[in-house]
Amino acid sequence: MSEFHQVQMLEVDPDCAGQRVDNFLMSRLKGVPKSRLYRLLRKGEVRVNKGRVKPEHKLHAGDLVRVPPIRLAQEGDLVPVGPELAQRLAEAIVFEDDWLMAINKPPGLAVHGGSGVQIGLIEALRQMKPDIRFLELVHRLDRETSGVILIAKKRGALKALQEQFREKSEQMTLAGIRKRYLALVDGQWPVSRKEVDEPLLRTELANGDRIVKVSADGKPSKTLFSVVENLQGATLVEASPVTGRTHQIRVHARIAGCPLLGDEKYGIDVVNEKLKRKGLRRLCLHAATLSFMHPITEQSMTVEAPMPSDMSALLEALRCS
Missing domain, CATH: 3.30.2350.10 (Pseudouridine synthase)
Incomplete structure (x- = not known):
């Protein structure tokens, strides 16, 4: 891992408008355990436009997100996906096009790494498909829950799909x-x-x-x-x-x-x-x-x-x- 000794200021682009700050951080700070991100938010070390925010805070285009010095995973730190898991995931793809894929997530596999989890679904897929520059979770399933989960392959698809999930949560x-x-x-x-x-x-x-x-x-x-x-x-x-x-x-x-x-x-x-x-x-x-x-x-x-x-x-x- 590498240590970033300076505070980072991340500007929210229009494609990320409406995204929760915790999800924004997880997408930008890959390799940082989820528990670590929530701890930074609770302590007020992560700030949006100089103010403290809760994990569910919705971001707006142009917001400045302050991130304190933090250890980030380097490419060499990644846990390689094993051949057995790679085969299981390849067989678990139930739909795929240029914009998204749907996976029948196996039970016992976390959707992302962190907090004692060496490798999750999204990290494994990124290793299996290095030619795809953008791969992000649209939503989540508990580690022990199996079944359909959507992965976006384009930022525009991620934003549109997350809006559908957001509407379901609120209505x-x-x-x-x-x-x-x-x-x-x-x-x-x-x-x-x-x-x-x-x-x-x-x-x-x-x-x-x-x-x-x-x-x-x-x-x-x-x-x-x-x-x-x-x-x-x-x-x-x-x-x-x-x-x-x-x-x-x-x-x-x-x-x-x-x-x-x-x-x-x-x-x-x-x-x-x-x-x-x-x-x-x-x-x-x-x-x-x-x-x-x-x-x-x-x-x-x-x-x-x-x-x-x-x-x-x-x-x-x-x-x-």
Whole structure:
């Protein structure tokens, strides 16, 4: 790594207008752990137009972002992507054109490196496709969550797609971005429970981790649920988030009395040993389909991602119980 001993002043160009400052920093300061960036924001060491800002602050064209001296990764510091991961990711591409690609993200792979993660999805893709000058995450999935995730190959595509996600987060509507998840939950899902409509409040912990809880001070949040299959001691459900809050499906499933299997943060306190013997190893949440408007052609698109082998094997084991 190299040490930048001088303060950097980064000017926000028009293409980045409307972007959150934390996402802006992650795109400009590649190789810096996410926890380090949040710590700089909390301490006020990162400033926008000489003022302290929170991570969710939206930037405007022409803003000046002050970044203190910080260690940045050099090319030689990169952890090389192994042949096995490269092959898995190459096979996981479910759509690609000149503007974007859609990946069926494997479970257990973080979307980006940092905080103890040597290499993430975006770093691996940049190594695999060195001829593509621009590759950025459009949105995120939790490390243990599998399924569809979009990668922009042009700055214009990134801005247009992120605007669609931003609209979903701020409005109670099924228009535009539409997500459909498959989840294995603990117990029998109440058939009459078609939706959970509870406001959610996100809190950043000192270590940069996020925790979400139901609160009257939170943002309006709504998830539609339907039963796909009843199993022995569990249910396969389809979850369609109407809004796009952090950990929304996980928290809303808990509210309904059926937390996701393998959810150590919001789920059952002790993982059932019987389920572990059947193959339960992680959070059982899979982003099965994602519908959106193509950022350039403006055509409606839907990309699908097959359920990964570990979750489908657990599902089959529960069927045979």
